[in-house]
Amino acid sequence: MQHLLTRLLLTLQAFITNTHYLFRIITYSLLLMAVCMQAVNAHAQQDSINISIVPQADTTKQAANVVADSTKAIAAKVDTVLKKKKVFEPKPKKAGMYSAILPGSGQFYNRQYWKVPVIYAGVAAAGYFFLDNQSQYQKFRKAYYARIDNDPNTIDTDISTTRYTTDNLKQLQDEYRRFLDLTVLFTTLGYTIQVIDAIAAAHLKNFDISRDISFRVQPVVHPNYVGMGLAVNFK
Numbered sequence: 001m002q003h004l005l006t007r008l009l010l011t012l013q014a015f016i017t018n019t020h021y022l023f024r025i026i027t028y029s030l031l032l033m034a035v036c037m038q039a040v041n042a043h044a045q046q047d048s049i050n051i052s053i054v055p056q057a058d059t060t061k062q063a064a065n066v067v068a069d070s071t072k073a074i075a076a077k078v079d080t081v082l083k084k085k086k087v088f089e090p091k092p093k094k095a096g097m098y099s100a101i102l103p104g105s106g107q108f109y110n111r112q113y114w115k116v117p118v119i120y121a122g123v124a125a126a127g128y129f130f131l132d133n134q135s136q137y138q139k140f141r142k143a144y145y146a147r148i149d150n151d152p153n154t155i156d157t158d159i160s161t162t163r164y165t166t167d168n169l170k171q172l173q174d175e176y177r178r179f180l181d182l183t184v185l186f187t188t189l190g191y192t193i194q195v196i197d198a199i200a201a202a203h204l205k206n207f208d209i210s211r212d213i214s215f216r217v218q219p220v221v222h223p224n225y226v227g228m229g230l231a232v233n234f235k
Contacts, residue, residue: 092202099198103191106198110205119194126187133183137176144169 090110099106103123107115143161146154147169156162161169 087206090202090205092199095198095202096195099195103194106195107201110198110201112201115197122190126183126190129183130180130187133176133180137173137180140164140169140173140176144173 088111095106095109097106098109104116104119107113107119139158140161143156143158143164144166146156147166164172
């Protein structure tokens with residue numbers, strides 16, 4: 001009996017010892033699992049922080065790019081406006097007034113400088129023909145009236161006219177009078193043309209004469225009445 005009791009005590013002691021070891025193993029296992037879970041949570045939080053920071057950096061960069069693009073666009077618009085302001089736009093009234101006061105000055109105002117010498121060449125030619133025709137007319141007129149007035153004090157002594165008969169003198173007088181009238185007429189016409197040219201050139205200075213001109217024909221229906229029309233648009 002004593003021997004049986006001894007074995008029972010030894011068995012109980014061994015069970016208690018084994019239970020103590022098992023409890024320690026379970027405790028260590030739980031601690032190890034807790035440490036692993038803590039490490040996983042810390043790594044997940046670090047990834048979340050990195051993910052949340054990266055888009056913010058990208059958003060800031062995109063905003064900076066948008067601001068830079070907007071600044072460039074505004075600068076380009078300002079440059080375009082300044083360039084448009086620098087374009088010379090002559091006023092037709094002013095150009096016509098200048099040409100009326102002084103021939104050629106309207107063309108000079110329109111910056112068509114090559115026309116100024118042409119106009120003054122015409123003015124010089126008109127002045128030459130006017131003076132020559134006026135001189136010849138007065139000479140033959142004086143000789144003609146010296147022949148027909150029957151006054152001995154007004155004798156035609158000009159060598160260039162004494163060789164002509166009275167009828168020839170009358171004919172030459174009328175001919176040079178006609179030349180004088182034509183000179184005045186063409187001078188007035190040339191003066192008017194250069195004024196009109198200055199006005200027209202000022203109008204056409206900024207007129208679009210590029211090749212981008214289209215001709216379009218399309219039917220048009222008016223709602224107020226029944227019928228069809230044809231509209232021709234130039235663009």
